[in-house]
Amino acid sequence: MITTSGLTKIYRSGGPRGRAITALDDVDLHVAEGEVYGVIGQSGAGKSSLIRCVNLLERPTSGTVTVAGQDLTALAGRGPRAGRELRAARSRIGMVFQHFNLLSSRTVQDNVELPLEILGLSGRERARKAAELLDLVGLGERARAYPAQLSGGQKQRVGIARALAAEPKVLLSDEATSALDPETTRSILGLLRDLNRQLGLTVLLITHEMDVVKSICDSAALMREGRIVESGTVTDLLATPGSELAAALFPVSGGGEDPERTVVDLTFQGDAAGRPVISRLARTYDIDVSILGAAVDTVAGRQVGRMRIELPGRYEDNVVPIGFLREQGLHVERAEHPGPDAPAAPPAGPAAPPVAALAKEETK
Amino acid sequence: MTWSEMQPLLEQASWDTLYMVGWSTLIAVVGGLPLGILLVLTDRGGLLGNQAVNKVTGQVVNIARSMPFIILMVALMDFTRWVTGTTIGREAAIVPLAIGAIPFFARLVETAVREVDGGLVEAVQSMGGNTWTIVRKVLVPESLPSLIAGTTTTIVALIGYSAMAGTVGAGGLGDLAVRYGYQRFESDLMWVTVAVLAVVISVIQFAGDFAARGLHRRSGHAGPAPRLRFLRDRDAAPERSPEQSAGQPPEPVKSSELPAP
Incomplete structure (x- = not known):
């Protein structure tokens, strides 16, 4: 479902002659359809760059990213702006964030409707879809609240509902539970697992918490210094000597x-x-x-x-x-x-x- | 000078001031908002990232900002005549007022828009939104409280500038104070004018603050981090209405989904 090959990202600080930092070094990742794939590593290992390269929020320096059979790197174009095709491809990839990134000026419902507005759905259609999604994440009654009135876990549920609004086949989770307490983390992970099973959603998540990998991931990869050190299904990994x-x-x-x-x-x-x-x-x-x-x-x-x-x-x-x-x-x-x-x-x-x-x- | 003599003068001057400030504010907002947003978008690492446009726009804004208003007014004479057909009167004063306020407001817009969390921009990008969508749905609505505060500041600054509009015969409260208070030694009228100005400015400032704070509170900028908010909520728990606390049930934990403890 998601394949990266030879993905490399080099950041240059201070112009073209500045110091180069290699965030991703020839990363090959393969996420099968319908699985929950966890990428784990310390901060600075390149996890964030990796997940942000998957929907091209970050342009890889070289290498390709293929999501659902579509080569996104080929759609990217040259400038910093995303062309129409890339934007259409992005709308089919949901993303949840560590700090939720909900618009504080909009109600919960309006936040969930945002991706649908971008897709150009009618008002009635949007409201129907948003209500459905909020029910799915267990927040049907809070539709009129503002994000500031919600707890962290509730905000992340809204984030998830919003990410699912455009009916993506792939969900990217950028440390979605890292800002939450352990109990809320469990409930959010449970929700992700349910969604993965009910909707057949492919989930790629990055985290620094082993617990996350342990409780919901089918496969996992360990990143260090921009490289994938180890990867495979969790079952295989446990049977690998010296893993x-x-x-x-x-x-x-x-x-x-x-x-x-x-x-x-x-x-x-x-x-x-x-x-x-x-x-x-x-x-x-x-x-x-x-x-x-x-x-x-x-x-x-x-x-x-x-x-x-x-x-x-x-x-x-x-x-x-x-x-x-x-x-x-x-x-x-x-x-x-x-x-x-x-x-x-x-x-x-x-x-x-x-x-x-x-x-x-x-x-x- | 008696009150009955002062009243018509004050009334006329107040209207002149409001007329000039009102129109020039409107033009400043219409012109300054896109300019300020452009400054943010074209900056290094911005969505449109265009150094050339950014540097040129920034320079133009800086030059216009640094010019004393009275000089701007004189410098713009020809332009004013071209726009309004005259260089004297209220309409003629609006042109330099608006042009002086556009870069002023643009800088305030720039600061306000920069405050918007980059994560929100990224979220909308990840949904497939284009730059225009981001401006319309994220940058402007999310910075609205600051934009309103900036507008208030601009109005107050324009009232100050408008005192100089008297030099082109546009009238207004400032002009009244100078002509009667200073040139004719009618200090009574001058103090009354100053009082009127103080009241007008206070009312505008209050209204602006009220609107900005209302929006701010709604969108809850009060809570910096979720964790801190949680702590504060618990401290404040006894005062919370039952309705509110019922609205935040504890996170349900799906036991079936959890690994065995």
Whole structure:
């Protein structure tokens, strides 16, 4: 539904000879129809530039953006102004913003009607459509209120209703929940998920909160310094050895390995989550298994568990039990040695500092 | 000089002032609003981003702004004659008043329009709106309270300028005060004129502030950030009418959509 290839954006400060900052560096992104795709990264990673390049609010320096089979970069023209074709294409892409961006001089209803005014619908048609959308987002009774009279969550609901007014197939969400408190965030994410299912809406969202990816995304990508470091469906990512996103989505804590013991991280999804693998392992091989840390959660609507366990003896001696675990459909990964300078090394193996920070945010 | 002698003079002078200021304000708004918006749009990073137009327009505005009104009036004599057919009287005074006020108002418009949150412009762009739509539906309505305040300032400034219109025989309150108060030593009349001027200006300022504040309050510029507003709302909770608090129900949480805690 959304494909970017070789997308690059370079900002130049202070004229053509000024310092160049590469915000996006050869980004290839593929968002399938009907999925919720989350792009996560720290601020300054280029997420905002990416999402703003998708509807060409920001002109990419090079590369192409294709939305619903239409090459938007080809429509862009040269000047800073958007031509008619690009504007028509934009009207088929909804966008919600972190700070809502509602017009304070208009009522809730008039805000929702705005995209329809741009499309040139009649007054009656607009009012009908706006009422319908406000009902959909649960704000039917507040149609006459001004944005200033609404709470943050309500404002974002209006923002979403407005983004959907022109019946787009694609919704871009620019940190839509970052200005909201946790409870409101959940309700807004729930709404986005519902819309994704009911309307078959493709959602591309950017966020710095792991929780967002965890609760509604089908696929995710991790951005760092303008590049996509990792991407894929959440299920695949969790099964990928050494995946930073998986580790951040699902951190397990517990001590690392020493020469006399073997420490492994297990990831189980779906059916495997229900089976008593550990007790079976202990019984079959008559070994003492200690659980160092464990967590079970729902990611992308599926039960997923992670566990760090310790087996006696060296890794080489434990090949058979580990093979048994793999047979049971678990994903097994050897926990790395904690470095000498970090005795209480945080979660799963290769988590680089930025992701560890994200993980911390997530566990709050 | 007795009151019955003063009254007709004051009445005539008041009407002359209102006539000149009214028309020149109208022209200043009609001319200054697009000019001010043009200054914002053509600025670097603006929607039309045209440095050449921006620099030229900005220079013209600056030159016109820096010219003392009395000199502008003299400099524009030929133009005034071309427009109104005369250089004497109320109509003739309107021309330099309006031309002096256009750049003045344009700068005020520029400041007001710049205050509009860029995010709103972006939102309308993302809906597929063109520049004209953005001007009509975002820039002007969103800056309306400031535009009204700017208009009030312009009217008050024009009343000040109009005192000099007496030099081209246009009459008005300022002219009355100079001719009678200064030249004929009728200080009574002068003070009465000053009082009338003070009242007129106060009324205009009050009306302008009232209108601007009304719009401002409606669109709720009071709350800077959602979070702060939330805190303040809670502090003020006891005073809220039940109707108001009922209007803001807590966010419903769809438990079915949430991950297991």
